[in-house]
Amino acid sequence: MAAFKEEATEHLLAAAEQENWPSGGVKIEVRDLTKVSEKDVRILNKVNVDIPRGAIVGIIGPSGSGKSTFLRALNRLWEPPYGSVFLDGVDICELDVLSLRRRVGMLFQLPVLFQGSVADNVRYGPQLKGKKLSDDEVSTLLTLADLDSSFFSKSGGELSVGQAQRVALARTLANEPEVLLLDEPTSALDPVSTQNIEDALVRLKKDKGMTTVIVSHSIKQIQRIADVVCLLVNGEIVEILKPDHLSQAKHPMAQTFLNLTS
Numbered sequence: 706m707a708a709f710k711e712e713a714t715e716h717l718l719a720a721a722e723q724e725n726w727p728s729g730g731v732k733i734e735v736r737d738l739t740k741v742s743e744k745d746v747r748i749l750n751k752v753n754v755d756i757p758r759g760a761i762v763g764i765i766g767p768s769g770s771g772k773s774t775f776l777r778a779l780n781r782l783w784e785p786p787y788g789s790v791f792l793d794g795v796d797i798c799e800l801d802v803l804s805l806r807r808r809v810g811m812l813f814q815l816p817v818l819f820q821g822s823v824a825d826n827v828r829y830g831p832q833l834k835g836k837k838l839s840d841d842e843v844s845t846l847l848t849l850a851d852l853d854s855s856f857f858s859k860s861g862g863e864l865s866v867g868q869a870q871r872v873a874l875a876r877t878l879a880n881e882p883e884v885l886l887l888d889e890p891t892s893a894l895d896p897v898s899t900q901n902i903e904d905a906l907v908r909l910k911k912d913k914g915m916t917t918v919i920v921s922h923s924i925k926q927i928q929r930i931a932d933v934v935c936l937l938v939n940g941e942i943v944e945i946l947k948p949d950h951l952s953q954a955k956h957p958m959a960q961t962f963l964n965l966t967s
């Protein structure tokens with residue numbers, strides 16, 4: 706098992722160099738990240754991975770393999786052990802948790818909008834810091850999330866789930882995050898809304914050098930947008946591959962999973 710993991714980490718870094726991602730280097734380092742449940746079950750078992758700056762990293766794996774737990778550790782929605790997650794080389798446990806969550810924003814499967822208009826939602830984060838976004842700034846954020854300005858004054862109740870998810874993305878982007886964590890962000894959306902979100906993510910990578918970690922059950926989605934894919938099985942990253950090399954996965958559980966889901 707160790708050999709798979711070492712090879713996998715090398716593969717990710719080699720892929721990063723080949724792709725010549727915007728700023729290069731490692732944005733998030735994860736070292737021996739372990740979570741044991743109260744019933745002594747290993748939910749994450751010594752996960753080691755480097756998330757390259759400016760890349761879209763896909764996380765796939767069977768249900769219950771620890772994908773959401775891994776993602777939540779990266780902005781302390783689950784508090785990881787000290788010394789296991791580093792952002793730009795700094796242990797995230799040493800950072801103010803609210804600042805961390807601005808820098809490392811998260812989008813969930815189902816968007817929850819606050820009361821008020823779309824613009825109120827987008828303005829929410831900066832307002833907490835005493836900054837009022839201008840109408841132009843709100844429109845720019847809506848455009849980044851693939852929504853036009855006609856949504857500005859609408860209320861949450863007037864939106865489809867897909868549109869609401871894009872508002873949630875614009876609201877997250879208003880905090881000017883350096884990293885986006887996405888937990889199955891399109892699993893409740895129709896194909897067109899899914900494509901809108903995927904287009905927005907790819908544009909954010911190209912235009913802003915955004916680092917993105919996305920958990921998805923759709924291998925096709927990961928193949929469309931990710932630069933590298935981590936396969937998580939039983940709380941361990943067993944393989945890291947380029948999306949078009951997924952069929953070359955060597956780990957037996959990874960092969961079974963890929964055969965069943967492709």
Ligand SMILES: Nc1ncnc2c1ncn2[C@@H]1O[C@H](COP(=O)(O)OP(=O)(O)OP(=O)(O)O)[C@@H](O)[C@H]1O
Nearest residue numbers: 742743744748766767768769770771772773774775
């Ligand atoms: N706080 C907790 N206490 C005990 N068990 C937990 C806790 N959080 C998660 N688990 C268990 O850890 C395992 C991994 O859960 P997690 O949600 O991270 O998996 P996942 O890969 O995201 O699953 P899915 O694809 O179904 O969303 C599951 O068996 C879950 O029941």
